Amino acid sequence: xxxxxxxxxxxxxxxxxxxxxxxSCTTRFxxxxxxxxxxxxxxxxxxxxxxxxxxxxxxxxxxxACNCKINEFSRFARxxxxxxxxxxNYQISQYELPVAEHGWAEIDAGEGxxxxxxxxxxxxxxxxxxxxxxxxxLSYVDLNRTGIPLIEIVSEPEIRTPEEASxxxxxxxxxxxxxxxxxxxxxxxxxxxxxxxxxxxxxxxxLGVKTELKNMNSFRNVQRGLHYEIERQTALLESGDRVLQExxxxxxxxGTTASMRSxxxxxxxxxxxxxxxxxLRVGPELVEKIRKELPELPMEKKExxxxxxxxxxxxxxxxxxxxxxxxxxEKTVDLxxxxxxxxxxxxxxxxRELKGDETGITNCPVSPHQLADxxxxxxxxxxxxxxxxxxxxxxxxxxSNPIDIINEKGLLQVSDSEELAAIIGKVLDDNPGEVEKCxxxxxxxxxxxxxxxxxxxxxxxxxxxxNQILSDELAKRSKK
Amino acid sequence: xxxxxxxxxxxxxxxxYEMTATELAEILRTKKASSVQITESVxxxxxxxxxxxxxxxxxxxxxxxxxxxxADRKIAAGDARPLTGIPIAVKDNMCVKGQRTxxxxxxxxxxxxxxxxxxxxxxxxxxxxxxxxxxxxxFAMGSSTxxxxxGPTHNPWNTDLIPGGSSGGSVAAVAAGEAIVALxxxxxxxxxxxxxxxxxTGIKPTYGxxxxxxxxxxxxxxxQIGPISRDVSDLALLLNLICGYDPSDSTSVPxxxxxxxxxxxxxxxxxxLGLPKEFFSKLxxxxxxxxxxxxxxxxxxxxxxxxxxxxxxxxxxxxxxYIIAPCEASSNLARYDGVKYGHRAENFTGMIDMYCRxxxxxxxxxxxxxxxxxxxxxxxxxxxxxxLKAAKIRTLITSDFKRAFEKCDAVFCPTAPSPAFKIGxxxxxxIQMYLTDVFTIPVNMAGLPGIAIPGGFSMGGLPIGxxxxxxxxxxxxxxxxxxxxxxxxxxxxxxxxx
Numbered sequence: 001x002x003x004x005x006x007x008x009x010x011x012x013x014x015x016x017x018x019x020x021x022x023x024s025c026t027t028r029f030x031x032x033x034x035x036x037x038x039x040x041x042x043x044x045x046x047x048x049x050x051x052x053x054x055x056x057x058x059x060x061x062x063x064x065a066c067n068c069k070i071n072e073f074s075r076f077a078r079x080x081x082x083x084x085x086x087x088x089n090y091q092i093s094q095y096e097l098p099v100a101e102h103g104w105a106e107i108d109a110g111e112g113x114x115x116x117x118x119x120x121x122x123x124x125x126x127x128x129x130x131x132x133x134x135x136x137x138l139s140y141v142d143l144n145r146t147g148i149p150l151i152e153i154v155s156e157p158e159i160r161t162p163e164e165a166s167x168x169x170x171x172x173x174x175x176x177x178x179x180x181x182x183x184x185x186x187x188x189x190x191x192x193x194x195x196x197x198x199x200x201x202x203x204x205x206x207l208g209v210k211t212e213l214k215n216m217n218s219f220r221n222v223q224r225g226l227h228y229e230i231e232r233q234t235a236l237l238e239s240g241d242r243v244l245q246e247x248x249x250x251x252x253x254x255g256t257t258a259s260m261r262s263x264x265x266x267x268x269x270x271x272x273x274x275x276x277x278x279x280l281r282v283g284p285e286l287v288e289k290i291r292k293e294l295p296e297l298p299m300e301k302k303e304x305x306x307x308x309x310x311x312x313x314x315x316x317x318x319x320x321x322x323x324x325x326x327x328x329x330e331k332t333v334d335l336x337x338x339x340x341x342x343x344x345x346x347x348x349x350x351x352r353e354l355k356g357d358e359t360g361i362t363n364c365p366v367s368p369h370q371l372a373d374x375x376x377x378x379x380x381x382x383x384x385x386x387x388x389x390x391x392x393x394x395x396x397x398x399x400s401n402p403i404d405i406i407n408e409k410g411l412l413q414v415s416d417s418e419e420l421a422a423i424i425g426k427v428l429d430d431n432p433g434e435v436e437k438c439x440x441x442x443x444x445x446x447x448x449x450x451x452x453x454x455x456x457x458x459x460x461x462x463x464x465x466x467n468q469i470l471s472d473e474l475a476k477r478s479k480k
Numbered sequence: 481x482x483x484x485x486x487x488x489x490x491x492x493x494x495x496x497y498e499m500t501a502t503e504l505a506e507i508l509r510t511k512k513a514s515s516v517q518i519t520e521s522v523x524x525x526x527x528x529x530x531x532x533x534x535x536x537x538x539x540x541x542x543x544x545x546x547x548x549x550x551a552d553r554k555i556a557a558g559d560a561r562p563l564t565g566i567p568i569a570v571k572d573n574m575c576v577k578g579q580r581t582x583x584x585x586x587x588x589x590x591x592x593x594x595x596x597x598x599x600x601x602x603x604x605x606x607x608x609x610x611x612x613x614x615x616x617x618x619f620a621m622g623s624s625t626x627x628x629x630x631g632p633t634h635n636p637w638n639t640d641l642i643p644g645g646s647s648g649g650s651v652a653a654v655a656a657g658e659a660i661v662a663l664x665x666x667x668x669x670x671x672x673x674x675x676x677x678x679x680x681t682g683i684k685p686t687y688g689x690x691x692x693x694x695x696x697x698x699x700x701x702x703x704q705i706g707p708i709s710r711d712v713s714d715l716a717l718l719l720n721l722i723c724g725y726d727p728s729d730s731t732s733v734p735x736x737x738x739x740x741x742x743x744x745x746x747x748x749x750x751x752x753l754g755l756p757k758e759f760f761s762k763l764x765x766x767x768x769x770x771x772x773x774x775x776x777x778x779x780x781x782x783x784x785x786x787x788x789x790x791x792x793x794x795x796x797x798x799x800x801x802y803i804i805a806p807c808e809a810s811s812n813l814a815r816y817d818g819v820k821y822g823h824r825a826e827n828f829t830g831m832i833d834m835y836c837r838x839x840x841x842x843x844x845x846x847x848x849x850x851x852x853x854x855x856x857x858x859x860x861x862x863x864x865x866x867x868l869k870a871a872k873i874r875t876l877i878t879s880d881f882k883r884a885f886e887k888c889d890a891v892f893c894p895t896a897p898s899p900a901f902k903i904g905x906x907x908x909x910x911i912q913m914y915l916t917d918v919f920t921i922p923v924n925m926a927g928l929p930g931i932a933i934p935g936g937f938s939m940g941g942l943p944i945g946x947x948x949x950x951x952x953x954x955x956x957x958x959x960x961x962x963x964x965x966x967x968x969x970x971x972x973x974x975x976x977x978x
Contacts, residue, residue: 039595043815045588045696046575046597048729078811080858082835089814139831141819270858272867275701275808277730 043087068103515565587842597694615649644674669920676945810854
């Protein structure tokens, strides 16, 4: 391919503060339309904004996690445009002086780790929602979302493929969730992404004409939208056409993009410093305080799992992709100190139940405590590894404790030598021909005898004990 | 029967409505009259003269009398505060919960605020009697109160003349006895200019001293609420009430304020007043020149010294103001779009058309002019040349004053270049109208406190005002100087004949 894509992403993340960015209304999702509003977020005449300090702290948290330089002084600016979901007809945002600049996030899109530059992270307020009537030419405005704090994270145009874009988004998503500052829900719009994309001949240093893509509300759709757009732009250039600078809307059902507005129709936002809010100071003391409180981030955690716990890199990646999963793993390891065994169980048995979606761990019916109990029961021989898998399925289905399931279903492992010796004796007595063949060198038949013992004990026999008694008994019979 | 009153000094027994808040507080304390009686006296006066003055947009006599009765209960229970029971007019741009607040505009003609402005809450807590909302230039954009959707307010000294603006209604009400005191707002002179034209006392406090929460914004970085009264004693009482930190206003400054009444009797001997040559070189009106030089003699008699100084960037004040204020206004007034409250056009085709028609119908010409100026100046490619340059001039003006205050305790100058002019005289000549604020605008640009006090009268008998400007948060110094001046003079005691 003689072209390469140049992609920059703008990510909007809703902050998980209890109250809105500039008033004390709750940010709870799902309330009656316009019930979480007050004169301030309704844009009544005469109201004034007062910054929610928590939103600022959350922003600084993200900025530090993304290796940004925190500006000691930043400013809020007004972004002026008319839309009914924006009651003041300007959005309080930041323009010339954002909270943070010059950071990076590490990604791995399958070709080894790479840093994507972050131009800036700034704070702003969310707009409301328009609800359009199906039948009449009427629209309604719900201002519950109006004024919820957002951060916008702007990347450098350093992303080269849709896969890298997706990896970058996943990295930001995971950091936000680790920091507990965003719930990361893409369907509800807590985590949204716009993309700027252009293409150019490989080796060219100048940028081509870009388009801005909107409405890609999942990681997959970001990839689809970018793939489509890169192909569209390539086809244009190949056929001697030009790419027009415009904003395009992704259509998830078609997998295509369509023009929304041209450069000429682009808004002039007439940014200027918001006179209602003082310049914002984030001093070194506050930065240090927030830095100290930062949790271990996904990349650090992954490296520690590989280095200290001996977890294979791929597994470590899965275990750290969501904060909840990592916490689940670590809690289980605290209770059962065999990280590899815990990791194996999560990667196979638990992930099978979660159908590959690690975020489902939030509602997992098996607690770390219960999983650790099960692994202990395997470890001390109470139940066999094979039976344990059945027990786990039961635990996942019912939420019951492993020992209760084992007792209830009579799944205790039989390790008693006398009991097993009697069963083994009977198996050998019942199969004299096979014993003969085995003793004359067909040792593979040992597996057959073990199988017969397991059948007789309905899988509960302790395999190690069975093997021991079986070889002793066969030795005895060969001497006869 | 209305007779001209010369105040208390000539031995005439005044009507209640003619008295100052300080005098009325004493009357209430000694139970010589009730707040209901005072309020009735004022309402009665309004009945008589409002037809000539048109100081109010909305009068609320019933709720005023309710407040007066409540005040009387407080007084009887011994819970009176210094201004309990005193009738006050508030400018029509301060939100009063459930009472129409129009900002002098058609676009808010039916607007009932769902909340009280912080200053209104303070008035209520004090037990003051809110009479109604006073007329103003539409969105406080004007120097004459002629741009009001509700029609002009007339100067009580001569009803053919403008009262000044934009707080013309508040000021005219106080001058005409239609309120004891009032609240106005001042973005470029909107309290001081009408105070000067109507012969009353008004102060624009330091930016950040009085909460702007609930003041319908015109130019947020310049707007400031301030009191209007007949003398500086009343002003001190009102400053005590309204100055203070408000966590609902991020630009409000957390600090302690002194008891301003303690400065009413402090001697001023030894203080220095600065005379900025850039102001005095602009004086063309002989009446203003005479009043200024007579006032200077009064101060000199009080052993106040005068020093010449220069505020070199003052000449750019008006130009810079007419960038910054319209820029902020263009954004502040964007919310009046017909979607949520206020006027909405009846016939429209689609959303954009609804916006356009609503705003075309709802705003008057001066407001439209300033919205267009501001929108233009903030547009991509023009921001640096206009807004940013104006912001720099603002910084220069601020440092000019800072340097001046190294040489003097306060700056002394006229409030306006001439006495009040005729209704209609300048309304079609915006530049001439804008120039009326030449002495007041720089004070807002620098965020300083400025007071306008009656300084004398023109040969034609019209009031002429003085202005004193102090460093940030030195309102007390302005009270001190003005009180000393008012003790020596009787200009503030003169009342218009209506």
